[in-house]
Amino acid sequence: MATEVHGLGEAYKRKEDARFIRGQGNYVDDVQLPGMLYGDIVRSPYAHALIKNIDISKALQVPGVLAVITGKDLDAAGLAWMPTLSADTEAVLALDRVHFQMQEVAFVVATSRYAAADGVAAVDVDYEPLPVVVDPKKALDPNAPLLSPDKKDKQPTNQIYHWETGDRAATDAAFTDAAANGVVVKQEMYIPRIHPAPIETCGCVADFHKATGKLTVWMTSQAPHVVRTLLAIVAGLPEHRIRIISPDIGGGFGNKVPIYPGYVCAVVASITTGKPVKWIEDRTENLSSTGFGRDYHIKAEIAADKDGTVKALRVYTLADHGAFDAAAQPTKFPAGLFHICTGSYDFKHACSFRVTEASYLIERTMDTLAHNLGKDPAQLRLQNFIKPEAFPYHSALNWTYDSGNYEGALKLAMKNVDYEGLRREQAEKRARGELMGIGISSFTEIVGAGPGKHFDIAGIQMFDSCEIRVHPTGKILARIGVQTQGQGHETTFAQIIAAELGMSPDDVDVEHGDTDTAPYGLGTYASRSTPVAGGATALAARKVRDKAKKIAAYLLEVGEEDLEWEPGRFFVKGTPSKGKTIQELAFAAYTNCPPYLEPGLEAVNYYDPPNLTYPFGSYICVVDIDRGTGEVHIRRFMAVDDCGTIINPMVVEGQIHGGLTQGLAPAMYEQITFDADGNIFGSNFQDYLIPTSMETPHWETDKTVTPSPHHPIGAKGIGESSTVGAPQAIANAVVDALAHVGVRHIDIPITPWKVWEVLKSTGLALDE
Ligand code: MCN
DSSP: OOSOOOOTTOOOOOTTHHHHTTTOOOOGGGOOOTTOEEEEEEEOSSSSEEEEEEEOHHHHHSTTEEEEEEHHHHHHTTOSEEEOTTSOEEESSOSSEEOSTTOEEEEEEESSHHHHHHHHHHOEEEEEEOOOOOOHHHHTSTTSOOSOGGGTTTOSSSOOOOOOOBOHHHHHHHHHHHHHHSEEEEEEEEEEEEOOOOSSOOEEEEEEETTTTEEEEEEOOSOHHHHHHHHHHHHOOOGGGEEEEOOOOSOOTTTTSSOOHHHHHHHHHHHHHSSOEEEEOOHHHHHHHSOOEEEEEEEEEEEEOTTOOEEEEEEEEEEOOTTTTOOOOOBSSTTOTTOOTTTTBOOSEEESOOOSOHHHHHHHHHHHHHHHHTOOHHHHHHHHBOOGGGOSEEOTTSOEEOOOOHHHHHHHHHHHHTHHHHHHHHHHHHHTTOEEEEEEEEEEOOBOOOOTTTBEETTEEOOEEEEEEEOTTSOEEEEESSOOSSSOHHHHHHHHHHHHHTSOGGGEEEEOSBTTTSOOOOOSOTTOIIIIIIHHHHHHHHHHHHHHHHHHHHHHTSOGGGEEEETTEEEETTEEEEEEEHHHHHHHHHHSOOTTSOSSOEEEEEEOOSSOBOOEEEEEEEEEEOTTTOOEEEEEEEEEEEOBSOSOHHHHHHHHHHHHHHHHHHHHTOOOEEOTTOOEEOSSTTTSOOOOTTTOOOOEEEEOOOOOSSSTTOBOOOTTHHHHHHHHHHHHHHHHHHGGGTOOOOOSSOOHHHHHHHHHHTTOOOOO
């Protein structure tokens, strides 16, 4: 028998922490190469302007400055524009026009980081400011200035696309009927622009070797293989001579999926100089020029019977995609990867749905329905949930939810917080003039892109992969196509293999992030690693086991059908003492392999999942509001999550804690705004408030387990579940505290100032 197995479901300590807690992680900025140069970017102070001239002469006189690359230089090489992940094009360095404050205008290459920064300050750009539009509603005005006249043929207005889905006629009919015989609720809301704000900013070291023609780029990328292929296509470099290495990454949260101008400029600079070039952006550059999230103006409507049974959902969204349509979403739908369709409820009809924050709007609007009907929000949800026996559930927007037990999760959360007791306490407090609110969010996530038929990046279908090599002594090196940014893949993927082969995860090393060694993969985001690469890993391990079985049959001189498997070994049915461990079989694969088999014990699997996975959860938040200051205190937050089979409960809990804090952030603190001239507010951590441990409440967690029927080990993704589910639980709790005086909505982030305004307008404010 193998030693300890530590298979699925065990809180095995993270293998990668051995280097992290010793400060021995290897991040991009740790890479030092002989003769390395440094790049820094000249950025526009204007949100919209023409570039009349760029004078680089003074910059070239700065000691240490070797070169200044401008948009015109890139244009001459055919590299001025690069494709975005949403089929638009984005300027690498602005040619004759800038479209946002902090846009990249020139790239200074120098012998030190400081010289590069001095060079940036010495570049003289002559701008002619143009009218600015920062409000997407105003951008749609026919008289608004056209922001991308160079794309006029494709985009004659500032509206870059219109997309709708659902059955409009049936939805409208359901609303007409509800207006006459039932109820219709409408809720307008704004989900503000926020930033992923990873602690490590973006950066790279590009190293072009003139003699071999090989380009190696260490890069903060969540999807290194995709970067390699796109670099090959766009820059015309041979793909086998490009190596992208994503070393340890200090958080990604989607920020590190796209290709940014700094990467391209560093590559160009390295090819031009023949020296390695490092580019690392600073905090303000990261917050103001790399990928953001949300910025959705939403109108949501629910049609229901008078008893609260929901019938139809109608949603209109106006999304601000910024200067270029660079949304990092790999679906075949313009609306993006995360359209969760119709939430956890049995909506028969849905229409015009184009939203990534579907969960927020559905949960907010369900609460409005509950308050308008005078129903308990928990009861309204229990009444409308998709029933456990309805799975696989075909949604009104043609998605098949794999499995779920929504009432199970909500009832567990209610029991854990003593929901009835909290409602009694709320009534007592209200009678005393105190403000207490209880907010529920029963969300459904949709994660695990592919299937390849629905999801691709630049045409590459969204599968993922795992390669397993069992060495003669039975130790394993596995390589996966996904790329961790802190999610613990080196541990959890080792656990999958360990569970399949009956051995200790200590005996399995997992590598990732190097395109020269890892099998092709589409990257880590959208909680797709476990649903897709996790499936590939289990199936690759099963291939190994299948071959090991053939070897066992040969060594034990029986037919394969006479063998039985127990974790770590095959034995002859009925004679348990006659068997071979996986380690013995690995050794035999190299020393005494059956003549009719290839020697060695390796397997690779590329897995295109048949469906997405649909994790879900029910969260209950309890808040108290200070009537003197408008301050909201989160007293309790109970999160019940269900991600199917759990590989490592400790890693999952860590992911949930992080996600809840990321959900708290937009609910109460984070927002990027601009003034009328397009000057960005929120370009540093003093103005852009990420919650610290001081602001973060104590998270209480629990779980239900509803395996995915189609996933090889029944697992669903979890990484972003709680960031999807949490904001509306908090917003619902605040509104619930004020619902008795007619409040139905407060836009997030719910700041003390906004609450104070509501308290004053409703007469609840205590002035002293
Ligand atoms: N896991 C598990 N059992 C399950 C599901 C997951 O043990 N049933 C484990 C996984 O094996 C993995 C971790 O939980 O170790 C997260 O897995 P998964 O849900 O597959 O998500 P991904 O690994 O694809 O990570 C992406 C997800 C997203 S979308 C964001 S955003 C996010 C997140 O993960 N960014 C993170 N968590 C993050 N955590 C850190 N530290 N840093 C980020 O940038």
